[in-house]
Structures are given as structure tokens and as C-alpha cells.
Amino acid sequence: MAYTKTTTTSYGQRLSGSLKGIVGGLVMFIAGTCLLWWNEGRAVKTAKAINEAQSVAVHVDDVSSVDPSIDGKLIHASAFADTKDILTDDIFGVRELAIKLSRTVEYYQWVEETKTEKRDKIGGGEETVTTYTYEAKWVGSPVNSSDFEDSEYRGENFVLTNVKDEKQLAPTVTFGGYMLPDFLKAGISGMKPVQVNMTEAQIAEWNKEIRKSLGIDSNDSSNSTTVEKLAREWNRKRNWLQDVGDSTQLVHVKDNVVYFGQSPNSPQVGDVRVTIEKVVPADVSVIAKVNGSTFEDYIAKNGESFSRIEMGTISAENMFQHAHDENNMLTWILRLIGVLLVVGGLKAMFSIVTTLLKVLPFLANIADAGIGIVSGVLGIVWSLLVIGIAWLVFRPVIGIALLVVAVGGIVFLKSRAKKKTQDDVFNATPPPPPTAAR
Known part of the structure; x- marks a missing residue:
């Protein structure tokens, strides 16, 4: 309402x-x-830098080994971006050979939305009617509901657990005989789901920690100015725990999603959803300046920097056109x-x-x-x-x-x-x- x-x-x-x-x-x-x-x-x-880079870039067919003759040159090449590094997300028992590992966290929260209508009054005054509506939906971070206008929804938000987003890059990614620097690794795309295989012990520990986190610490009420706010939050958590009961499973794992809540099919305010994805080794095309056994940006005469990485085997002409x-x-x-x-x-x-x-x-x-x-x-x-x-x-x-x-x-x-x-x-x-x- x-x-x-x-x-x-x-x-x-x-x-x-x-x-x-x-x-x-x-x-x-x-x-x-x-x-x-x-x-x-x-x-x-930017256009001049791209044109300059295109005029000096040389295509290299084979980058399987480091070639001293192209050191310091801007090159275009296609090869397999590979890694032997194992990236881990220990709290979810994930170990994957990957170039990137991504953890994305969402929270099911009440969100306040406003619609304002202004009406002029005779005499120059103005009447502003603001309508506040509330919708429970998935968001990227917890929503502070303590300042909601409608007292019915004020203080209703909480989360079962706080988990941070995380993105990892493999320390070593090879491009033939060369090493890709982080700024080129970051451009490798193609996220794929990771199969999460949490052990029974890990799931049990998460269930225990969630129930513990919903408990009340009496020391939190020492500041009298926050008593009312905390009391409402505590009551919300208590009611939630009473509805759930001690035997209800609060951690659900399916494919690449870890779900914290009573049921993934029926989300409730406070539920948390964690999605794990990875980028696996793949063919890429690179335009960058060779620096020993790695790469760096090409600096044009006007001071602009240029480098580029695209997925697949892409010609230099097409890559420069994409940049334009x-x-x-x-x-x-x-x-x-x-x-x-x-x-x-x-x-x-x-x-x-x-x-x-x-x-x-x-x-x-x-x-x-x-x-x-x-x-x-x-x-x-x-x-x-x-x-x-x-x-x-x-x-x-x-x-x-x-x-x-x-x-x-x-x-x-x-x-x-x-x-x-x-x-x-x-x-x-x-x-x-x-x-x-x-």
C-alpha cells in the first residue's frame, strides 16, 4: 500500500x-x-592515437616464444591465453583453474521508491504530494530501512549474512611465450558458471553462523539513541527465527549459486544470494607494445595511450575499427x-x-x-x-x-x-x- x-x-x-x-x-x-x-x-x-598506432603496428604470426627483434614494438597477434593457476574461494569451497574468479552477492530487501507531483496554488504557493511505494527485490548491497518514510516498513530490512563481492585475477596468464599484464587480463571476458561443491561440514557451519548472527548482543543497547531502532531490528530477527525453527536448512547450493534463506523459490526479506563465475583460458587477440616478455600500453606522440584485447581471432584492421x-x-x-x-x-x-x-x-x-x-x-x-x-x-x-x-x-x-x-x-x-x- x-x-x-x-x-x-x-x-x-x-x-x-x-x-x-x-x-x-x-x-x-x-x-x-x-x-x-x-x-x-x-x-x-583519441582518433589520432588510434591512427598512429595503426600506422606503426606490426602483425606477428607466432608468439610461442619471446622474440627480441620485436621488443619495444607495437604488435598485433592472436594466441591462446592460458594459465595454470588455481583460484580459490575458500568460504564456499571453490577451487578452479581460471583466469578470473568472480563472486557476486545480492540481497533481498525492501526498496523505497518515490513519485512526486507538484501542484500550483493561487497566490504563488506550491503543494507537493510525494507517494512512497515499497517493493522487495534483489539489490547489490543491504538497504538501510531505518529512514523509510512509512513506519510500517521502517526498520524491516536485515540480512542473514554479509558477504562481500570479490573478483580475482590469475597471477600468471600466458600469451604464447609472453605474460599478460593485469590491464590486459581484465579485458578477457566470457564468464561461465562454477559448480559449487560445499561439504556438509561447511553447510552446517554456515547454518550455525547465520543463527548466531541473528542473536542479540545486549551490549549493543548501551547507546540510548539507538534503542528504538535496534529493538525493532531485534524483534524482526526474533520473529524470523521463530518462524524458521531450529531444524530448517538455511543454506542451499545449486550449480553456481549459494542461497541463504528458507527457500530459493520463495525469497524473503533478508535472504542472500551468492553467484560464482569464472573466465577460462581462451583464444584472444592483442594489440600492445612488447616490453621484454610482457606488454605495456603504446604511448602516442600526443600522449594518449593505446592497447586492446578482444576475444577470439580478430584481424588488426577490425580491432582498430572497433576502437574507432x-x-x-x-x-x-x-x-x-x-x-x-x-x-x-x-x-x-x-x-x-x-x-x-x-x-x-x-x-x-x-x-x-x-x-x-x-x-x-x-x-x-x-x-x-x-x-x-x-x-x-x-x-x-x-x-x-x-x-x-x-x-x-x-x-x-x-x-x-x-x-x-x-x-x-x-x-x-x-x-x-x-x-x-x-
Whole structure:
């Protein structure tokens, strides 16, 4: 059931908030402008570094042994990324030959979600209706429910056990006769489930520890300011233990999942789910600078670093193209973020006009719509101007060419409009002669 809270803001408070909004809007506008400028420079530097790397990279067919003749060179090669290391997760009895071992932990918790609706009042005030809803779902970390608005859900969250996420890399991963450094190991993907085989003794120990962790330590109540909060949590745990009973199995193992709770098929608040996965040896393709028997980043003349690893046997041409594609995608994403910051900043700065008119809500609504349109248009124009100037600085040849095309287009459109006006005047039908009076 939803919980609703209503608050009222006076006209004076709204004006004060709008004044603060001007400052916040200015910060957003400047941040968006700086992001747009920096992004264009970043995109060009990255593209130049990729092109430079592509021009000097050499393909090596065989990397089965260390070749001193390619030391210090940027190479492209494909080989089997292998390891003999055994990675372990002792608390779950896992021992696997793997390049990576990952433990992902999820908690079943009440999560508070809010929906806010604002209503203008005659006289400039504002009524805010906030609706709080609660949903139990799997999340990546325990949720503190002590600050929930609805007292019915406040303090209801707890966890049967706290287990940390963990990611391990094999110390030694070979690439033919070479060793892969950590930054290249991290790029090897393809997670596969690990078969968890916990012993009966381990499961029994986990059951014991969970019940023990749900017990009450009287020393925790020494701080009187937390007594009410702790009492509610203790009661929640006590009730849970009473419902479960002493003989209920609290640890369930299936495939690569360890489940802490009464039933994996019927999750309850407090349950914990641990998933174990691994990355096994596989074929990979690498572009990196050879440094003895290992690799390092290639540093371009502009200071940008470049290296790359992809799964499977991939040609150098395709790998460099993928790098360009990723750079282009990031460029457009950052452009969009920059434009949104600029537009949002302008709207926040102009919001004082809307607030001044809030004494008559219908006028404020008209002004708000107008400000939204104006902010959007000005924001997009400003963003294009910043990007255009950045192109003149970072891509002068393309920037000047585009500027010439743009100016030529404007001149052409103006000349067409002028010619059309002249033609309309020339071809205009003269008015009929006046009729003679009878």
C-alpha cells in the first residue's frame, strides 16, 4: 500500500529556491559547455592515437616464444591465453583453474521508491504530494530501512549474512611465450558458471553462523539513541527465527549459486544470494607494445595511450575499427550529455520568470512552456556553436570546410528568398481598372 506525504511551499520560499536555481543553472551551463569543448578535443586526440598506432603496428604470426627483434614494438597477434593457476574461494569451497574468479552477492530487501507531483496554488504557493511505494527485490548491497518514510516498513530490512563481492585475477596468464599484464587480463571476458561443491561440514557451519548472527548482543543497547531502532531490528530477527525453527536448512547450493534463506523459490526479506563465475583460458587477440616478455600500453606522440584485447581471432584492421567505433559512440554520448546540461542549465536560470508568475498558475504554465522551448533552442544553438568552434581548433581542415559550406548555404538560401520576393513583385497581377460611374 502506498504512503503519501504532502508538503506546502510558500511563494517566498519558491522565489528563494529559484534564486538558488540560477546559480545551479549557471553551474550546469558552464559544466555542459566545458564538457562539449573537452569532448571534441578528447575525440580528436583519441582518433589520432588510434591512427598512429595503426600506422606503426606490426602483425606477428607466432608468439610461442619471446622474440627480441620485436621488443619495444607495437604488435598485433592472436594466441591462446592460458594459465595454470588455481583460484580459490575458500568460504564456499571453490577451487578452479581460471583466469578470473568472480563472486557476486545480492540481497533481498525492501526498496523505497518515490513519485512526486507538484501542484500550483493561487497566490504563488506550491503543494507537493510525494507517494512512497515499497517493493522487495534483489539489490547489490543491504538497504538501510531505518529512514523509510512509512513506519510500517521502517526498520524491516536485515540480512542473514554479509558477504562481500570479490573478483580475482590469475597471477600468471600466458600469451604464447609472453605474460599478460593485469590491464590486459581484465579485458578477457566470457564468464561461465562454477559448480559449487560445499561439504556438509561447511553447510552446517554456515547454518550455525547465520543463527548466531541473528542473536542479540545486549551490549549493543548501551547507546540510548539507538534503542528504538535496534529493538525493532531485534524483534524482526526474533520473529524470523521463530518462524524458521531450529531444524530448517538455511543454506542451499545449486550449480553456481549459494542461497541463504528458507527457500530459493520463495525469497524473503533478508535472504542472500551468492553467484560464482569464472573466465577460462581462451583464444584472444592483442594489440600492445612488447616490453621484454610482457606488454605495456603504446604511448602516442600526443600522449594518449593505446592497447586492446578482444576475444577470439580478430584481424588488426577490425580491432582498430572497433576502437574507432567505440570512440565515436563515446563522443556522441558525451555530446548528448553536454547538450542536456546546457539546456537544463538555461531552463534553471530562466525559471525565476516562471516563479514570479506563479501567483497566476495559468500564466506561469504558459511562461514555463515558452521558457522550455526557448531554452531548448538556445541550448542547441549554443552547443552547436561550441562544437563548431572546437572543430575549428581541433579539426581545422574539416571545421573550415564545414564553415564554408554553412556560410554558402546561408548565402544561397538568402539569395533564393530575395529572388523569390522579386519574382513575386514582378509577376504580381495589377489591380483591375476602376469601373466608370454611371
